[in-house]
Amino acid sequence: MSKSTISTFELFAMFPDQETARVYLEGRLWPNGPRCPVCASGERITARNEGYYRCNACKEDFTVRTGTIFERSHVPLHKWIYAMYLLVTARKGISSMQLAKEIGITQKSAWFVLHRLREACGPKLEKLRGIIEIDETYIGGLEENKHESKKLKAGRGAVGKTAVLGMRERGGRVVAGTVDEVTMHTIKSAIAKYVEPGSTIHTDDSRVYNDLPEFEHEAVNHSAGEYVRDDVTTNGIESVFAVLKRGLVGVYHHASPKHLERYVDEFAFRLNEGNVKNHTMTRLESFVDGTAGKRLTYKGLIQ
Template sequence: MAGKLAARVKGLSEAAFREAFGTEAQCRAALERLRWPKGFVCPACGHGGRAWLAERKLFQCNRCKHQVPLTAGTIFHATKLPLTTWFLAIHLIVTAKNGISSVELGRRLGVKQTTAWSMKHKIMQVMLEREAKKPLQGRVEIDDAYLGGARSGDKRGRGAAGKTPIVAAVETTAERWPRKLKLLPVKGFRKKEVEKLAREHLAPGSTVVSDGLSCWAAVEGAGCDHFPMVTGSGRQAARWAPFKWVNTTLGNIKAAITGTYRQLGPAHAARYLASFAWRFNRRFQLDSMLVRFVHSAARTKPMPYRVLVAG
């Protein structure tokens, strides 16, 4: 049923995007509408009356004379790039099922790779903060995985050098169709770490289905019910019905990462993983993804470059 629905959902075509957001005026109007859906509100005094100072490109409160740039306090804060460039970057990133590298993004936008990298990470930070606010609930399939691989001659499997441990969790419907996904980097698969993750990302009362790894029992400390199923190893275990969707999504995302980025390091893994989860969770809302994103971006605090680089 979900597969048939996904096939019927149409996204925003490039022609439709250019028609809706092809000019700076259109982008400014969209951002203003999404930032202040009930009209301008002065952040200093709360007054709704304002004047537009065209030469300085900012609003001025009619009461206290406080001046507010449209992009102030958002991820677009202090940007020197036109909003048309930002909106195109958002369109490319939110519609790229397998992600898009900063090199390709820079080429499409006509900006330097370093500029594209900064824009991309600000956009992915919005996705990260948005996804963190929504815990999974109901039936949840959960599994451990690693990003990256062992170098030639190094240890393989768990604990291999260069690997980033992550937790994948899929909320499913009663009919076992996937509803929401979370991909979360962790320090390791210890009970204390798993309980902390469960408190932050799983709603109390959720039913967690896991393999036989002992650390998953810690979800009970966060008020979740736990049903361990020892799967063994190998391809047949990965296809086992109770873990079908968590293993399917993990396989797809690993293939996408390898094809687009080659590998992800631990410093920025959280943002990259959140971007995949954000797109997956809105796969039936392709026509409104850009507008939904800009609504969130207008409510996300600025991210200075030094913070982006630090991860």
């Protein structure tokens, strides 16, 4: 038996029903006891039946679901935990059709569950440092393969595709997300937000990376067929894009520009907190930690 993973059989033994899942989630999200999600008070809390609590300070009733991605969901909590386990252990993700079969809910509900889980995968605010590889890629179908009525007829290459900017700390974390356009302004804004000043940045020879005075900047000349020079390369972030694209094509088949950001967050999370080098329960705990303070309604998702 592996010391770094647990099987589905072991997971079912740990969380056989909703009650065991509730106790686990309460212990993880409320390490110091129940805390009101409305007034943030941890005092004057009265336990009621079936996991309900009453805050005597603001007179609100709440459960461990309140103020999390689980709020107002009819899916039992132990099924949520199994869904998190499947999403974090699947290298390229799991489709809503497959999840529906695994946990016994409709495909529509499974689609909503997966998007809620992706909402919990959003990037942390810790800045990357050291050597950072940065590159961009484009997600979307080829113009020549589109129906005639959907062709933009505005050129080739990135036309009709969504740009994704990725940053990978050498031997460390990944930050990635969609951008409206790949310009010097958007690149500099993203780097300022996610990269520690003084870090070394490796990119290709695109002109959008030319003006980065706060960083040591090295570039490989892809135009001349150069992909590695000493330790200067963008192969690390390009491998992230390879996994992302293979997952989108092979598992999800299609991701609309509207929802693509959450899919990118899912893949980045799996490479960071969901890294296979970490024990399965550690990965699951990181997932649970990300569920707090996030809410995604079905109406907000489809609008």
